[in-house]
Every structure is written in structure tokens, then in C-alpha cells.
Amino acid sequence: MPELSNRKQQLEAFDRLLTIMDELREQCPWDKKQTIESLRHLTIEETFELSDAILENDMDEIKKELGDILLHIVFYAKIGSEKKSFDISTVIDSLCEKLIRRHPHIYSDTIADDEEAVKQNWEKIKLKEKGNTSVLGGVPKSLPALIKAMRIQEKARGVGFDWEEKNQVWEKVEEEMQEFKAEFNVAGDMEIDHEKATGEFGDLLFSLINYARFIEINPEEALEKTNLKFIKRFQYLENAAKDSGKKIEDMTLAEMDVYWEEAKRR
Structure with a gap:
């Protein structure tokens, strides 16, 4: 296991990244062309790649994917600074202020003895901050339906409706x-x-x-694990059929079931 860096090294690494981002934005034809809008779909893709690495519990890949997402955050902040809208400093300061506001049990005199109390405080403060007329107003419309259902239920629970x-x-x-x-x-x-x-x-x-x-x-995680399990077993079926000189599309369901049961035992 590599030796972990101290705070000074972490700050130096972050400063190096910001310098590289400045250089790429000034000199690289591809980086110069990018906009907040053009990066959006790439950011979504990177997020799903991180999700895959987490499900596979591949720590080295998680590290790489986190780096890719960090690059996107720095990239958005660089574009924001060019538009004189925000920069990486204001992004981080805004985050720090939000974390302090939403953890009054740490930074103020609010009491929260367990995880559930923390969640309820978080949702109430978030609702007040955003000025939403509905508790569910903060659920992104573009979330996949399964994840959206989870968030809807969690937010309703946050105000005691459960x-x-x-x-x-x-x-x-x-x-x-x-x-x-x-x-x-x-x-x-x-x-x-x-x-x-x-x-x-x-x-x-x-x-x-x-x-x-x-x-x-987590139903999203549970379903994805089942998806991956099905893919692994089905691919075993395909390969076993091929090794036996058979085409899977010509096999009966009973013949396929033999290999499927073998796959389940592996």
C-alpha cells in the first residue's frame, strides 16, 4: 500500500492540478473548445464509470475515476472563472459554508444523537435554504426512476412522513x-x-x-449486482455452448438450462 500524503502534499498536488488545467485551457485545441454544456455528458459517463469501479470494489480503478471526476470539477470551475461567475475557490468556500450550516450538531448547539436525526435536520435546513414550496422540490427531474423513487421516499421521511x-x-x-x-x-x-x-x-x-x-x-445497487450476475452466467452459457460446437440460438431452453445451472454452481 502506498504511503498516504500529508496535508501539505495534498495542497501541492491540488495546486499542480490547477496549473495543468490553466495550461491545457490555454494551449490544447480540444480543451480550449469545451463548454459547460459540452462537458455535461462526459461528466455523467465518468460518474457511471466510478459507480462500476465501486461495485467491483476495485480501489485502484476508484482512484483513477475519482481523478477523472475531479478533473471535471476543476474544468467547470475554470470555465466559470472565465465567465466571471465563479472559480474553484468560491466553489469550495460555498461547499464549506453549506457543510457548516447543515451540521448544526457539530458547529452549533443543535442536538442530533443518531444518523436519523442528522438526516432530518439536513432535509429541513435544505428545504429552508432552497426556498422550495415542496419537500420534494429538490429531487432532480432527470434522475433515473429507481433512484428518484429512493430520494422521494428519503425526503418524505426527513419530515416525518413514513x-x-x-x-x-x-x-x-x-x-x-x-x-x-x-x-x-x-x-x-x-x-x-x-x-x-x-x-x-x-x-x-x-x-x-x-x-x-x-x-x-440500496435497491439500485442490488439490481445492478443481479444484472452483473446474470451477465456473467449468460456469458458462461454462451462460451460453454460454443466450446461444445453449438450455436446458442439453435439450442432448446432445456439444453441452455444445463449450462445455466453449471454457471450458478461456479
């Missing part, structure tokens, strides 16, 4: 499941109202996400 016990939440899951099953009989061939079915299925998913939150499971 179930009291996890068994109540599970009862809601079962209720939604029965409603969906009764309304759209899985055993029948009757044509269904897809708009209504979509709404009911959404209710079921929302209740499952709620239950996951109560038992401290």
Missing part, C-alpha cells in the same frame, strides 16, 4: 402484489389494459423500493 414499522411496508408490498395479480391474471390470456397495468406495476415497484429502504438495502 411508515413506522417495516412489517407495515411489507404488508403494502403484498397488497400491491395481490392487486396486480387480481387485475392482470397471469394465468389467463385476456387482453390487458397496458396503461393501467403500467400504473399498478409502478405501485408495486415503489413499495418494494420502500421496503428495501427500511431494511437498509
